[in-house]
Amino acid sequence: MPAALPTAAVFQPLAPDDTGMPLYRAVKRALLGAIQSGAYRAGQTLPSEAELAGAFQVSIGTLRKAVDELASEHIVARRQGRGTFVASLSRERSVLQFFNLEPDSGVRATPSSELLAFERVRAGAEAAAALGLREGDPLLQLDSLTSLGGAPVALERVSLSAAAFKGLAEKPLRERLAAQPGGLYPLYQSEFGLTVVRARERARTAAADRRAARALALPLGAPVLVVRRTAIGLGDQPVEFRSSLINTAQHEYVNLLEPPR
Amino acid sequence: MPAALPTAAVFQPLAPDDTGMPLYRAVKRALLGAIQSGAYRAGQTLPSEAELAGAFQVSIGTLRKAVDELASEHIVARRQGRGTFVASLSRERSVLQFFNLEPDSGVRATPSSELLAFERVRAGAEAAAALGLREGDPLLQLDSLTSLGGAPVALERVSLSAAAFKGLAEKPLRERLAAQPGGLYPLYQSEFGLTVVRARERARTAAADRRAARALALPLGAPVLVVRRTAIGLGDQPVEFRSSLINTAQHEYVNLLEPPR
């Protein structure tokens, strides 16, 4: 890992500000920009609060208020006595936040995924819109089967921009999925520097077609849940689009309705 | 509206604290307790920050940090120049937070509900568990049909503790639903002092039975979404349990996956 740049090379005192934006928000923006630009990577520590306050020439209280907001948005994490770290997506958190299928038994196990297919395709209208690309742009398309406690629960098709995921190849992906269960997001982060922080899902029902029925061990025409997800990264950019067919015979899709921030 | 009690009658200086809990958290707990106990009701203003800081004998900064957390949990809302208000559930917010069906057209309209049945029943195992009651305890059970832009989308069965909703009667309820679309939650708040702040939902698929097919204008056996919801109030107590059968032919169930707080 390369040594961090000197703080003064990254941050300068903030210029007086026409917009009437509070100072702590300007500080927050500067920090967020540095993180999104890659000057500090997932898991790295930021300079100490005292050092940052000095670089921006603001008081500690103001600096802390900026970091407070970044922490509440899970863009950084603080650890007393150690420092402030750029958010990284642990396997546990990835599962907690982005895998919301729960067996009726209530026992949550870590899901495992098997890669069924890996193709280069051209973007259709829906994937293009979700990923902010144009129709016909090159995509990587992964088909996978996710199981929980040995039973298949979801047949998934993941679409990724080929440009953003340049170098992703079938064989290492298959091996990685087999060796490290916990889904694709930790891999997006470690291999491509893309940290997924939130997602938007839309669900509806459909009748299982032959392919889904076979993969999910359901009768043809059985009702399945269809979930389409757009996952969003640290820089607010779309990272993946995925469509999942879910067997809810022994599992439920759980969702917490909390107040908007 | 009765005049608010003098602040000093509600809040005393905090006793020195054995637990090592930060002072601002103790302040937050005291404020939350006063709100949950009903000393301040939904929509009322709290005493000013200066007054509260004086009553608790803490600095303004500490008092503000306590209120910050309550505000971030949407338990109170601040308005500059006016004061700090106990959260109330506006019709708009109730719809935004607790109605997550979106038409494929993308145009979000306010849902309207029609009361189909109103009964007194005894709690079954599931409703009892969700509401923290015992099997056989008395419930009010409301059946309703929710429509969006004139088209029926959800057939719902709502279970309420008869003890908590004493006095709720069929006729005024029916009239209120017709006159004020926006669902039941604003009514829970204004008539029973119960403010719903969050909910947990579990979704799965099923085939429409005759009753559902007729109400939702679907063929018998068509796949429907079954959502079971437990709604939680300000005091962390369950307020209602509801089970909904949803027609997702022209609508989708949308869900934002955000980082946990």
Added chain:
DNA sequence: GAGTGGTCTAGACCACTAG
């Protein structure tokens, strides 16, 4: 103009982590 919440400062001291 009086009263409210919002921002910002400049410190002090505490609790935790690591070498």
Added chain:
DNA sequence: TAGTGGTCTAGACCACTCC
């Protein structure tokens, strides 16, 4: 023991709302 984030204070001034 040095360095980090966490808590707490006591003020000043600003922006907004209402009378």
